[in-house]
Amino acid sequence: MxxxxxxxxxxxxxxxxxxxxxxxxxxxxxxxxxxxxxxxTTTGSNLYTVLKKFLNNGRVSLCGAQVLIAVKRYPDESNVSDIITQLRANHVMVYIAVDSIPSGGSNSATLYEMSYQTNGYCAFATGFDLKWAFYCVTAIFGWPYQFLAQNFMVSGSGRIEIPAIKTPILPESTDMCIFAITIQNHTLDNSFVSMNHTIMGSDGYDVYKYPGDPLYGTAQSNGVASERIPLI
Structure with missing residues (x-):
């Protein structure tokens, strides 16, 4: 740690x-x-400089590491492909909570890119919503075995159905599974209209339905207890 x-x-x-x-x-x-x-309010964040130090620390193993970042000041870098390549090579997942009202810097797009390219996620919010978004990010410590991550480019209206999946939970036992959905790769704007999702068991029983809990900025996260959780 x-x-x-x-x-x-x-x-x-x-x-x-x-x-x-x-x-x-x-x-x-x-x-x-x-x-x-x-x-x-002009100096960009040194986040990537610090992250490079961690990636090249020579002291601890990187493989499978989970990196949690809370950001108030945005970086200025527009290309972080070298860092992303190193993160992916070491199976490092990056989760970021970004304040929608920055204290400086100019480029938040690379933060989102780094998170989704490593199967993590990036939430944009401010105030209480930012606090809650980061709190939800920390749930990965309680349930660290991620087994599904997908990204979709969408526009207009429609429906996306994810193929049925089987959770890595032993038969006849129940455990909590955490899920999260983020929308847009920047602070929420008027191009987002609405979204709903349903988590359904293989027997057709609705395990979870959203809307229900609110979006916290650009993120919505919750947990469900089930033996089988295909996503629709």
Missing amino acids: ANVRFDTKQEEEIEYHTDSKSLNASLWTHKPDPSLGYGD
């Missing part, structure tokens, strides 16, 4: 931990602190 703050005037070192107690203590003593930031 590792944590680090970025976008500070004095760049901080990544801290590595072997137990959750140590990680938790470090997180509490390294809370976001605007007084340590750049103090302007």
Whole structure:
């Protein structure tokens, strides 16, 4: 486990931990602190510089790592294909919660690209919605075995049906499965009209229906308890 703050005037070192107690203590003593930031609205985030340091750390294994990022200042980079290639080569999944009201920087598109190219997801929101979106992102720690990720380009109106899937849950047992849907690769705008989805069991029983819970910015996430969860 590792944590680090970025976008500070004095760049901080990544801290590595072997137990959750140590990680938790470090997180509490390294809370976001605007007084340590750049103090302007023009400088882009150094997020990718810090991420490269993690990818080339030489101390811990990267394979299968899960990276969670909360972003207030946007990066300026328009091409991060080299980082994406390295992330994919190491099966690293990236989940990002992005504030729709940035404190600086110019390019949020690469954040979304990096997340979907690594089978993670990127949510744009602000205020309480941003807090909740990031909270939902952290659910991956409780249920870390992702077994489906798909992306669709859509326009107009229509319906998409995902083929039936079988969850990796033992027969005759029930466990929680987390799902998340994000829309648009930027802050929500008027081109989005509406969406609904249904999770249905193989016996035709509706396990979950949305609308129900609200969108938090561009994301909607929840959990369902079931033995079998094909998605429609």
